[in-house]
Amino acid sequence: MGFFEFFRDGVLQFLSYTGFANCEIGNIIMILVGIVFIALAIVKEYEPMLLIPIGFGIIIGNIPFVDGLQIGVYENGSVLNYLYFGVLKGVYPPLIFLGIGAMTDFSALISNPKLILIGAAAQLGIFGAYIIALFLGFAPTDAASIAIIGGADGPTAIFLSSKLAPSLMGAIAISAYSYMALVPVIQPPIMKLLTTKKERLIKMRPPRVVSHREKVLFPLMCILLTAFLVPSGLPLLGMLFFGNLLKESSVTKRLATTASGPMIDIVTILIGLTVGASTQASTFLRVESILIFGLGAASFVIATAGGVCFVKIFNLFLKEGNKINPLIGNAGVSAVPDSARVSQVEGLKYDKTNYLLMHAMGPNVAGVIGSAVAAGILLSFLY
Amino acid sequence: MLFSMSISMFSQTINDLKINEMLIDNVDNFADEYGRHVPWVEIFNSAYNSVNVAECFLTNDTTGLYNGSGVKNWYRIPKGDPLTLIAQRSFVVFYMDNVPKYGTFHVNFDPSLPGSSNYVALISSNGKTLIDIFEFPEILRHSSQSYGYFTDGIEEKEDENGNMVSNKVFLDYFTPGSTNFVDEGLTKAEKVQARDKYGFGLAIIAMVTVFSALAVIYLLMKIFGKVARTKFKLRKTKVPNTLKKESQGNVEEEDITGEESAALSLALHLYFTNQHEKESGIITIDSSSAHFSPWSQKHLVLKQVNRKR
Incomplete structure (x- = not known):
């Protein structure tokens, strides 16, 4: 073999290993989706801390390569596969919940505990979407994993789908985070549709001061009640309330700072990047994914409507002066703190002096507890 | 042992x-x-x-x-x-x-x-x-x-x-x-579907469970809140009469507006963030020498090559 043949074969072999030679239309589409996510995060500032890692992960996951080189997220032994382990085995979501717990102030909920029921009502989205998914022919485990998108809680969605439907996890996670980013677009029309102008103008009592003892006892009481009732929700609920106790005990400031700062940041980076990378075109671009996106939207709509309608019904039993503004009903879907921010913005549209943010934070954090409990129930029934 | x-x-x-x-x-x-x-x-x-x-x-x-x-x-x-x-x-x-x-x-x-x-x-x-x-x-x-x-x-x-x-x-x-x-036999999920084809049963059970869990927390927090407020009221009654009169004269018990809350919050935030921690009372003079580390010196960490003269 002459030098030129050797040179030609070498160049051709190198070219066959490049992404250009292995590229398919699916890869291009997914890379464009990744770029759109990054653009939305930078330009519109929609959930940038999630959409940038996910968007970049989508690009990484869709760079074409030759199989067997231990590169891809689904290839045993690859670095991405090791990082993906935390998603697949449900390691990352409880760690994120630990951070969320260490960041969350439950004062609004403790001062006005009836708001916790809104967090329960908004879980209607999960079970409504479950019924629709079964009607569409999904298996119960798949239906439950898709339905949890309505909980508007990314870690919970990843945790449940990693147990019940790992093959759908990429689409479910992307759908959940996308709709969480789109909360300011999805929720206001539903809130407007379901409320009267008079209801939107309801002014709520300012929350009372909550004592340190109440704040410390709250996570202890909640973990005992919820975990005894739904032990399968323990990984999420346990970490959530543990994180909150670290914060509220006021004697473990360093641990709380780590959990709510560097640790949650690291885990967010890893979960975002690997979930994004798991959306390889071959596994993601399917009719199922479109249905998942549709059902995700439906579950968000039902959840928002459930929260708002529940407040309207609840108000019938409350005395004048104690009534709740139904504009905070949407916050029961979790999506902390975006949905609470939506309540605030919508409230200010109708009354410039009506600040609903603090009130909306109550159902908002109750939604986190509610969606974790709902995930636990689905696990206990179907896993 | x-x-x-x-x-x-x-x-x-x-x-x-x-x-x-x-x-x-x-x-x-x-x-x-x-x-x-x-x-x-x-x-x-x-x-x-x-x-x-x-x-x-x-x-x-x-x-x-x-x-x-x-x-x-x-x-x-x-x-x-x-x-x-x-x-x-x-x-x-x-x-x-x-x-x-x-x-x-x-x-x-x-x-x-x-x-x-x-x-x-x-x-x-x-x-x-x-x-x-x-x-x-x-x-x-x-x-x-x-x-x-x-x-x-x-x-x-x-x-x-x-x-x-x-x-x-x-x-x-x-x-x-x-x-x-x-x-x-069937898997757990298939058994559930066989008995509850369209998921209405599961949805109802699950919603009742979620509501029950959060309702119990609500009731407990309500009871606890009442107890906490009662204690607060009891403490309030122990305030000396002279101070009580002064406070009654100055403050009207009414709900504050959102803007007032925001202003108070900002003031408190500024107060707490700008205040100093307790000083040690010891004055030290820190010499303004340049920080030297042999690890950052290129001529010490790189091997010297002999040059022909």
């Missing part, structure tokens, strides 16, 4: 081993690594952690168990073979072929031989502690079915009359190295 603790922990985990299934009349069933059909016995690790069975004894003659004199006749499971480490809730199979030279999992007795006893025993490495003994009926020597626990490692079960009876049965399936319980 640490030694005794480690011994007790070891014995606790080794005690979780159970002889789970066995077959003697192996005509065309499970073959060993040499392709031979020989009697086999399965050991199950019922613990939720790995247990190493190495150095334990397997025998069908427990003579001399309590004084430790039987060890010379028993099969000691060799140590050093990583396969003797049984993972949690896993199984390992030993061939009872009386040819121990064939490897770790070939023992020195054969229950199919005439005059053999009707049991197999697993004894701990000290030669005195019986970990498990598995008795089998005579008919097993001529049975084409394996004999073992219907549910892995569970020795007794409750019958229809509420009496505890043996859980050992002739198994429908040979399952050496895997669970004895073979479920031919």
